[in-house]
Amino acid sequence: MNPPDLRVNLAGIAMKNPVTVASGTFGYGPEYADLVDLNRLGAIVVKGVSLNACPGNPLPRIHETPSGMMNAIGLQNPGAPAFIKTYLPFLANYDVPVIVNIWGRTIEDYEGVAELFEDEAGVAGLELNVSCPNIKEGGNSFGTHLDLFAQVVSAVRKKTTRPLLVKLSPNVPDITVFAKAAEQAGADGLSLINTLPAMAIDVETRRPRLANVVGGLSGPAIHPVAVKLVWEAARAVHIPIVGMGGVLDPEDALEFIIAGASAVAVGTATFHEPTTVLRIISGIEEYLLRHNLKSIAELRGTLKTGAR
Amino acid sequence: MNTQLEKAIIIKNEPWTPEYHLLEFAAPGISQQAAPGQFVHMKIPDRRDILLRRPFSIFKANSETLSILYKSVGSGTRHMAQLLTGQTVNLMGPLGKGFPVPDTNKKTLLVAGGYGMAALYLTAARAQAPGLLFAGGASKKDILCAQDFVELGWDVRLATEDGSCGMRGLVTTILDAWQSRHKESFEPELFACGPTGMLKAVAHRAKEWNCTAWISLDHYMACGMGACLACVQKINRDGEERLACTCKEGPVFEAREIIWEES
Numbered sequence: 129m130n131p132p133d134l135r136v137n138l139a140g141i142a143m144k145n146p147v148t149v150a151s152g153t154f155g156y157g158p159e160y161a162d163l164v165d166l167n168r169l170g171a172i173v174v175k176g177v178s179l180n181a182c183p184g185n186p187l188p189r190i191h192e193t194p195s196g197m198m199n200a201i202g203l204q205n206p207g208a209p210a211f212i213k214t215y216l217p218f219l220a221n222y223d224v225p226v227i228v229n230i231w232g233r234t235i236e237d238y239e240g241v242a243e244l245f246e247d248e249a250g251v252a253g254l255e256l257n258v259s260c261p262n263i264k265e266g267g268n269s270f271g272t273h274l275d276l277f278a279q280v281v282s283a284v285r286k287k288t289t290r291p292l293l294v295k296l297s298p299n300v301p302d303i304t305v306f307a308k309a310a311e312q313a314g315a316d317g318l319s320l321i322n323t324l325p326a327m328a329i330d331v332e333t334r335r336p337r338l339a340n341v342v343g344g345l346s347g348p349a350i351h352p353v354a355v356k357l358v359w360e361a362a363r364a365v366h367i368p369i370v371g372m373g374g375v376l377d378p379e380d381a382l383e384f385i386i387a388g389a390s391a392v393a394v395g396t397a398t399f400h401e402p403t404t405v406l407r408i409i410s411g412i413e414e415y416l417l418r419h420n421l422k423s424i425a426e427l428r429g430t431l432k433t434g435a436r
Numbered sequence: 437m438n439t440q441l442e443k444a445i446i447i448k449n450e451p452w453t454p455e456y457h458l459l460e461f462a463a464p465g466i467s468q469q470a471a472p473g474q475f476v477h478m479k480i481p482d483r484r485d486i487l488l489r490r491p492f493s494i495f496k497a498n499s500e501t502l503s504i505l506y507k508s509v510g511s512g513t514r515h516m517a518q519l520l521t522g523q524t525v526n527l528m529g530p531l532g533k534g535f536p537v538p539d540t541n542k543k544t545l546l547v548a549g550g551y552g553m554a555a556l557y558l559t560a561a562r563a564q565a566p567g568l569l570f571a572g573g574a575s576k577k578d579i580l581c582a583q584d585f586v587e588l589g590w591d592v593r594l595a596t597e598d599g600s601c602g603m604r605g606l607v608t609t610i611l612d613a614w615q616s617r618h619k620e621s622f623e624p625e626l627f628a629c630g631p632t633g634m635l636k637a638v639a640h641r642a643k644e645w646n647c648t649a650w651i652s653l654d655h656y657m658a659c660g661m662g663a664c665l666a667c668v669q670k671i672n673r674d675g676e677e678r679l680a681c682t683c684k685e686g687p688v689f690e691a692r693e694i695i696w697e698e699s
Contacts, residue, residue, distance in 0.1 A: 155663035162439055163528075163661075175663075183679060186697070188656050190666040195485045197658065204665045204679065347487050376484065399658045400479065400487050401526070402441065 132416035133423035134409070136170065138368050138391050139291040139316035141225050141252045143170035146424050147381065147409045150372045150395030151176055151229035151255060151295070152201065156215040157222075163402040166222045168409065170391060173319075174215070176229040176257050179240045181207035191328050191337035196347030196374075197396055198326050200340035203231060203260065208244045216250045225252035227293065233263045235283045242287040253291035256284055256315075259322045259344075271297035271306075271322070278309045285314030293370065295319040296361070298350075303357045304364035311365045319370040319393070320361060321354045347396040348374040355383050362388025362429060376404065378411020385412075388429040439661070442466050444527040449519050452505055455577055456551075457517055458495075460503040466529045467502035470494045472558035473534025473629075473652055473688045476504065477660035479526040480512045481519065488658055489528065490516075491683070493555035493629070495581070505554040505580060531660050532687050535559045535627050535650050542647075543567055543622035546590075547611055547638050549630020550578045555652055556629055557584060566590045568614065572607025572634070576600040608637045615645065623647060626691075639691035649691035655682045670695040 134145035148171040154160060156174045166172060184204025191198045206214065208230070219226050228251050232238040238256070245251045258271035258280060270276045281294055294310040296303060298321040307318055323344025328337040336342075354373025362369050371384025372393035381392040397404040412424065421427055444463035452458040461467075466476060477489040490512045492504035508517045519525070538544040538559065544567030546556045553571050560569065569585045572578075572595040579601050585592050594602025595610045603610050607630075615624065626649035628638040635651050642649030657667035662684030671680045671693045680686065 153659075153664065155659075155661070159659070159661045159663035163441060175665075184665060184668070187666075187668070189668075190488075190656055190658050190664070192486070192488045195487060197487055199658075199664070199666065201665050204668065348484070396487060399664060400484075400489065402528070402661070 132413060132421060133425075134413060136391050136424060138171070138370065139253065139293065141171060141227065141291050143225060143391060145170040145409050146385065146391040146412065147405055148173050148227070148370065148391060148393045149398065149405055150393040151257065153395040153398050156211065157219045158215070160398070160402050164406060166224050168406055169224050170409075171225040171227050171252065172219070173227040173229055173255055173393065174211070175205060176203050176231045177205045177208045177211045177241065178203065178231050179208055179237050179244070181205065181210065186339040188337065188339055191343070193326075193328065193345065193347075193349060196345050196349030197399075198328060198338060198343040198345050199323070200338045200343035202340065208241050212244070212248060216248060220250045226250055227253045227255050229255040229257050229295070231257040231260050233260060235280055238280050238284050239287045242284045245290065246288060251290060253293060253316075254284070254288055255293040255295055255319055256281065257295050257322070259295070259297045269297070272299050274305065274309060277306060278313050281310050281313035281315055291316045293317040293319050295322055296357075297322050298324055298353060298357055303361050307361040307364045311367050315367060317368045317370065318361060318365065319372060321350070321357050321373045324350050324353065346374070348376050348380070350374050351380055355387055358384050358389050359387035359431065375408065376400070378408050378415060381408045381412060382415055382427070385424065385427050386429070386431050388431070390428060438469075439529065439531055440465050442527050442529075443524045446519055446521050446523045446525060447501060448503070449517070449521065453577060453580060456505050456507050456580055458503055458505055459516065459519070460501055461525065461527065462501050463527055464500050466527055467497045468499050470497040470502055470530040470558070471534045472562060473555055474530040474532050475687065476502070476527045476529035477531055478528075480515050481523065481525050483512075483515050486512050486515070489660060491531070491657055491660060493652075494530065495554040495557055496561070497558060505551065507551065528660060532683055533685060535652070535688050538563050538567065538627070539625050539648075540564050541623070542625040543618070545570065545611070545624045545626050547607060547626055547628040547630070547634070549573065549607060549634040551580065552629030552631075552652070553580045553582070556627060557581060559627055560585055560588050560590050568593060570595070570607050570611045570614070572596060572610075574598065607634060608641070611641070615641070619645070626650065628652065636696055639694060639696070642691040650688050651691050651694060652687045653682050653689060653694070654687065657683045659683070
């Protein structure tokens with residue numbers, strides 16, 4: 129039997145398989161290149177970059193929880209110009225689509241950083257991180273306020289011709305409202321979910337575990353939450369979805385595909401085992417063979433919800 | 437020198453002191469490359485609910501094996517105490533930039549607080565000439581491996597806060613006493629690993645004595661590869677102030693480049 133066709137066209141981004149990495153968990157490429165052959169990834173989503181360099185939050189920035197971890201790194205990054213100069217040439221050595229995660233604190237920031245990548249041939253697409261506060265609007269998060277959300281997606285859409293993915297926050301009452309708003313504002317695809325807002329306290333010292341007090345929870349602990357939201361979003365929109373949240377085993381990735389995602393991203397599990405992403409790719413292939421499926425597309429959105 | 441993932445086989449996992457355990461692995465890929473002050477990042481076996489690896493300073497290393505010392509305190513290290521000889525463990529390493537080779541024109545002074553002693557052992561074992569080890573802790577149980585340094589021919593000076601071993605007081609007190617007696621005859625080079633308070637005190641002395649100090653820092657880390665940016669340290673190198681990953685550019689930094697947090 130021929131090997132199954134793992135290729136995915138994600139909103140115009142040609143992926144050789146449906147597996148990528150979640151922004152912020154894989155650096156900018158070189159960090160894991162000794163341990164993981166980057167050419168094998170479906171795409172690489174780099175850590176979020178902003179127009180200007182950002183120092184991030186004070187330490188401690190992470191805290192481990194059962195089957196998960198919390199982080200409040202604070203989007204530390206060298207700024208888009210430094211990223212372009214330092215990392216894009218490195219990534220150009222590999223045959224892998226590069227998706228740049230971008231963020232800002234004002235609409236103008238977002239527009240500015242999106243525009244910078246228009247001239248960069250090595251960028252296959254942009255992923256919009258909307259889970260940061262808008263400093264002009266009193267710190268309301270772009271990701272959880274529908275008006276702001278629609279505004280920022282439209283604004284960036286006007287500034288970029290690249291495939292535009294919008295990464296959704298799980299912290300909303302109805303994910304379908306935001307999924308549809310993104311589609312309407314011109315998004316080419318959705319990434320979900322971002323981390324869940326979380327907090328932990330050291331009872332001996334009565335201090336928060338993170339210097340930022342609150343952070344984002346990731347890892348297998350949030351996987352079922354993510355599957356539910358991907359399933360809901362997939363039914364609400366016609367644009368492709370990258371499912372993420374707690375993928376540790378091939379089965380976790382397959383759940384997202386069956387729920388309707390076109391691709392999946394491995395995040396926190398890379399810290400557990402850097403080669404997880406490769407194990408997920410071969411696990412998906414084995415599954416397709418075992419179920420006599422010719423392509424990953426045949427599996428997408430095939431959840432059976434009728435009588436058992 | 438490449439970081440690798442290796443299936444290490446446990447050779448020994450036994451009590452070392454009342455509080456610490458020694459864990460020794462057959463891990464030739466990593467152990468052959470291990471340099472003083474580097475660390476390994478260990479996946480807790482059979483516990484996928486414990487997501488993050490645990491970083492451990494390399495204690496001893498030869499061409500076939502390496503060992504670490506650990507204290508059974510949290511979910512991960514409690515599970516480690518249950519591991520059996522013959523079991524395999526997924527190790528990532530060697531990681532980080534360790535201690536440089538001691539300058540033979542200077543007097544090598546190692547300064548250790550508690551667990552920090554383990555991270556300094558390879559520097560002593562591979563030094564051309566023996567120097568001095570100043571080691572301290574709250575009490576006798578915190579002095580982990582003084583005898584191992586004595587066997588290398590090193591001059592070991594101890595201090596404990598409760599006086600149960602060596603002089604009563606802080607390790608910096610005995611270091612100061614030695615320095616004031618010998619400052620005319622030797623230029624010291626300091627190598628330090630221990631709690632942050634002690635490291636700051638050593639860095640302060642390096643400035644005061646106008647000598648070089650190599651400081652091994654310890655911050656919570658997730659990836660160990662410079663990707664997650666959990667363990668950053670503000671440094672000033674070549675006139676540029678920036679954040680450096682302790683896991684990748686450290687854990688060892690030169691004292692004068694570290695910009696300490698106010699506390």
